[in-house]
Amino acid sequence: MNARLQRAWFVVRWLIAIILGWRCGWGWGLAAAFVYPLLLLPVFAALRLINRGPLQPRWGDLLQAWLREVVATELSFGWRQPWRTEAEPDHLPAGADTGVLLVHGFSCNRAFWNRWMARLRREPGVAFIAPSLEPAFGSIDAYAETIEAAVQRLRRLTGRMPLIVCHSMGGLAVRAWWRRFGGPELPEVITLGTPHDGTLPASMSPATNAQQMRWQGEWIRALPPLPRLTAVWTPCDQLVMPASTAAPAGAAAHRIDAVGHVGLVSDARVWALFQTVLDS
Numbered sequence: 001m002n003a004r005l006q007r008a009w010f011v012v013r014w015l016i017a018i019i020l021g022w023r024c025g026w027g028w029g030l031a032a033a034f035v036y037p038l039l040l041l042p043v044f045a046a047l048r049l050i051n052r053g054p055l056q057p058r059w060g061d062l063l064q065a066w067l068r069e070v071v072a073t074e075l076s077f078g079w080r081q082p083w084r085t086e087a088e089p090d091h092l093p094a095g096a097d098t099g100v101l102l103v104h105g106f107s108c109n110r111a112f113w114n115r116w117m118a119r120l121r122r123e124p125g126v127a128f129i130a131p132s133l134e135p136a137f138g139s140i141d142a143y144a145e146t147i148e149a150a151v152q153r154l155r156r157l158t159g160r161m162p163l164i165v166c167h168s169m170g171g172l173a174v175r176a177w178w179r180r181f182g183g184p185e186l187p188e189v190i191t192l193g194t195p196h197d198g199t200l201p202a203s204m205s206p207a208t209n210a211q212q213m214r215w216q217g218e219w220i221r222a223l224p225p226l227p228r229l230t231a232v233w234t235p236c237d238q239l240v241m242p243a244s245t246a247a248p249a250g251a252a253a254h255r256i257d258a259v260g261h262v263g264l265v266s267d268a269r270v271w272a273l274f275q276t277v278l279d280s
Helices: 002-024 026-033 035-050 059-083 110-120 140-158 169-181 200-204 208-212 262-266 268-279
Strands: 098-103 126-129 163-167 188-192 229-233 252-255
Touching: 035 059, 059 110, 059 262, 098 110, 098 140, 098 169, 110 126, 110 262, 126 140, 140 169, 163 169, 163 268, 169 188, 188 268, 200 208, 229 268
Parallel strands: 098 126, 098 163, 163 188, 188 229, 229 252
Antiparallel strands: none
16 A cells, blocks of 8 residues: 555656646746755754754764755655565575565555665575555554564574564564564564654654654553664654664664665665674
């Protein structure tokens, strides 16, 4: 369903831009087509006020993060997720000894991980699954069964628990899975920009899963911590506020500067960290 919604939004967005450009001038049409990047600018600037002290990002980092985020967002939400959902199928080669489970975030689908899947396909002995979490705007608790099914497929193939990599809300979905299906075998989990204690912008959306991500909300405070967690975070994250919520106590936290929320998944430093954990 996420892909259909994103295709519909893509068509509506460009229809509005074309109509506005035809009637009012093509400058206005282009502004309408790229209104999201323009609206991001003041949000990134506000991070100087939201993330204070040692968390405060530099102006140069914020500008660089904004530029990278514009590109990352357009590629992900304008191309890969609407139109390339099945371009990179799950990879379950016979004889694989390592499994990787990729869990996307809010309002996304499995194509969010297309670049990772293309690279992982070239890794010898590595299997991976990237499910799409449905319903798109339902309860995060509902995603636990989808995650458990993927975990068990990878366990049957490789003989052990997969490495789980999550972006944004995906990390909370894995914590909800751990609450329901957790056992004696501990998973190794990497979260990228996950609001482990909630995030301030979540209250602006009426979606059930967004409301569950409210800053220090009742649902999120009831989630158990993950026992083996590597938490990647950035002070330039325009959707996880304050930034400290992405680096919970007890986790191995890694700060990545000059990159935004979506851009984390395409950052070379994040991929290098993932490779280190995978090799271990």
